[in-house]
Amino acid sequence: MPSLNTRWDIFCTVVDNYGDIGVTWRLARQLVAEHSQAVRLWVDDLRAFERLCPDIDIHASQQWQQGVEVRQWMADWQPTEAADVVIAAFACQLPGAYMEAMAEREKTPLWMNLDYLSAEDWIVGCHGLPSVKYKQVQKFFFFPGFHKGTGGLLRESDLLERREQFQQSPAAQRLFLQGLGIDRAPGAQLISLFAYENTGLASWLDALAGDVTPTHLLVPEGRILGDVERWLGVQGLAAGAVHVRDALTVQVLPFVRQDQYDPLLWSCDFNAVRGEDSFVRAQWAGRPMLWHIYQQDEDIHLDKLEAFLRLYVKGLSGPAGEAISGLWRAWNAGERMTDHWQSTRKHWPELEKHAQAWCLEQALQADLATALVQFYVNWI
Numbered sequence: 001m002p003s004l005n006t007r008w009d010i011f012c013t014v015v016d017n018y019g020d021i022g023v024t025w026r027l028a029r030q031l032v033a034e035h036s037q038a039v040r041l042w043v044d045d046l047r048a049f050e051r052l053c054p055d056i057d058i059h060a061s062q063q064w065q066q067g068v069e070v071r072q073w074m075a076d077w078q079p080t081e082a083a084d085v086v087i088a089a090f091a092c093q094l095p096g097a098y099m100e101a102m103a104e105r106e107k108t109p110l111w112m113n114l115d116y117l118s119a120e121d122w123i124v125g126c127h128g129l130p131s132v133k134y135k136q137v138q139k140f141f142f143f144p145g146f147h148k149g150t151g152g153l154l155r156e157s158d159l160l161e162r163r164e165q166f167q168q169s170p171a172a173q174r175l176f177l178q179g180l181g182i183d184r185a186p187g188a189q190l191i192s193l194f195a196y197e198n199t200g201l202a203s204w205l206d207a208l209a210g211d212v213t214p215t216h217l218l219v220p221e222g223r224i225l226g227d228v229e230r231w232l233g234v235q236g237l238a239a240g241a242v243h244v245r246d247a248l249t250v251q252v253l254p255f256v257r258q259d260q261y262d263p264l265l266w267s268c269d270f271n272a273v274r275g276e277d278s279f280v281r282a283q284w285a286g287r288p289m290l291w292h293i294y295q296q297d298e299d300i301h302l303d304k305l306e307a308f309l310r311l312y313v314k315g316l317s318g319p320a321g322e323a324i325s326g327l328w329r330a331w332n333a334g335e336r337m338t339d340h341w342q343s344t345r346k347h348w349p350e351l352e353k354h355a356q357a358w359c360l361e362q363a364l365q366a367d368l369a370t371a372l373v374q375f376y377v378n379w380i
Contacts, residue, residue: 006376007038009083010114011073013092014045019294021049022258022277024089025068026154027114030369032067034157037373040083044073052258085376086111088139103135110379111137112372117144117153117276119308124149128375142375144368146311151375153280155367159262160359163284166266176263180256181240185249188214190268194278195224195292200330202231204337209248211345218268220253228252272331286359288324288344288351290331305332316354320347 008031012024021043031037043049046058049070057063061072073095082101086109088094102109113131115123123143127150131139144151166172177184184190191208195201201224208215219228221239228250229237239254256264261278265271265285273282274292282289291308293301309328313321323343330340344351366374 005038006085007040007083008085008087009040009042010087010089011042011092011094012044012089013073014043014048015090018048018052019275019277020090021045022052022275023154024087024114025049025052025258026277027087027369027372028068029066030154030156030367031373035369035373038069039067040069040071042071042073046070046072051255054257082109084109085372087114087142087372088112089114090116099134099137102137108137110376111139112142112375113139114372115141115143117280118304119146119311120304121147121307123147127151140375142372146308146362148365151371152365152368153283153362154277154369155284155363157367159284160363163262163266163286166263167286173263173267177267180253180260180264182216182218182251182253185214185216185244188216188249189270191215191217191270191272192264192268193217193219193224193228193272194222195272195274196295197223197227198292198331199227199334200337201227204331204341205231205245205248205250207338207341209246211247213345214247214249216249216251218251218253218264220264221255225252283355283359283362286356288348288355291328293332302332305329312358315357317347317350320350320354323347324351 010024010028012020014021024041028039028041031039046056050056050058053065055065056070061074063070077095077097080098080101082098082105086094086102088111091113102111123145124147126141127143127145129141131141133139142151144153146153208217219225225237229235232243232245232250234243237252239252241252243250262281262285265282265287268287270288270290271282271285272290272292273279275294279291291305293305295301305328309325313325316324323340323346327337327340327344330337
């Protein structure tokens with residue numbers, strides 16, 4: 001493996017508030033903690049970063065957080081020596097002066113574009129291929145993914161062991177939830193909700209409120225809160241608010257930082273997530289889930305949704321696969337959720353077992369950080 005002297009620069013422009021920085025921050029920490037790499041993380045929006053890592057000083061141009069050197073990516077770029085490995089996260093454009101610094105190095109750096117996660121078949125053929133060149137510096141595609149032959153998913157080496165210990169300890173779960181001010185409604189299933197704005201939410205909340213099984217819905221502060229307000233008929237929802245409508249208890253949580261988000265997912269019976277980072281973490285939670293994919297022009301995100309569903313439903317019975325697929329499609333189209341939720345509930349035990357099996361299947365692949373390090377080893 002590369003030595004501690006191997007230096008990595010990871011560049012991140014914050015596009016979707018938390019998804020981009022969420023992925024790169026996890027990756028940077030894992031490269032340091034598990035692979036003893038020296039990592040600089042360049043971020044153009046430290047305010048978004050602060051929500052995930054409250055210890056961040058949003059005014060500092062340079063600081064250390066959990067072993068990672070965090071640098072503020074200023075528009076006024078200052079001359080900087082290029083690293084041994086350079087990652088442009090999600091096709092962000094590197095500063096021109098930095099690209100010159102890469103070209104001026106005596107030993108050419110490894111330059112990679114860390115792309116968005118996808119289950120589409122074509123990424124297997126494109127993963128690891130050369131992309132554009134800047135002078136003599138060659139850029140390579142690096143695709144996270146679910147298939148063998150891709151870069152895998154972000155997963156810390158002890159993640160599943162920690163999750164299993166937590167989920168087997170009611171006391172640990174109770175203590176964690178109490179720390180967030182959550183007193184679970186009697187006999188209720190716990191559901192977390194982290195999503196973009198969605199016109200289908202009201203019908204889902206109607207279904208939960210009218211269900212025979214009580215639900216305690218945990219909603220971290222975020223973009224979906226306006227839709228929750230409209231359904232409740234209230235204004236100014238903020239962390240700490242609790243509202244009860246028939247069988248449904250709605251509780252608003254403060255925005256959850258990364259080190260608390262995993263145990264929140266582990267504590268819940270069902271997780272609604274969005275974007276990329278929370279989507280992957282929900283899979284490692286081993287619970288049934290609902291994904292709100294980031295909307296793209298010309299609806300190309302729907303192709304990605306269908307590609308994942310084709311993979312995910314393998315191993316499910318026909319009716320269970322149709323139920324969960326229908327739920328996901330309705331959610332991402334902003335359509336009525338009532339019938340789809342009721343259909344999903346009919347197959348709950350099967351979906352619970354499948355979520356655990358899917359998690360273990362994905363864990364057979366090398367994790368993303370390990371795959372990146374190995375790619376560098378093979379390259380040198």
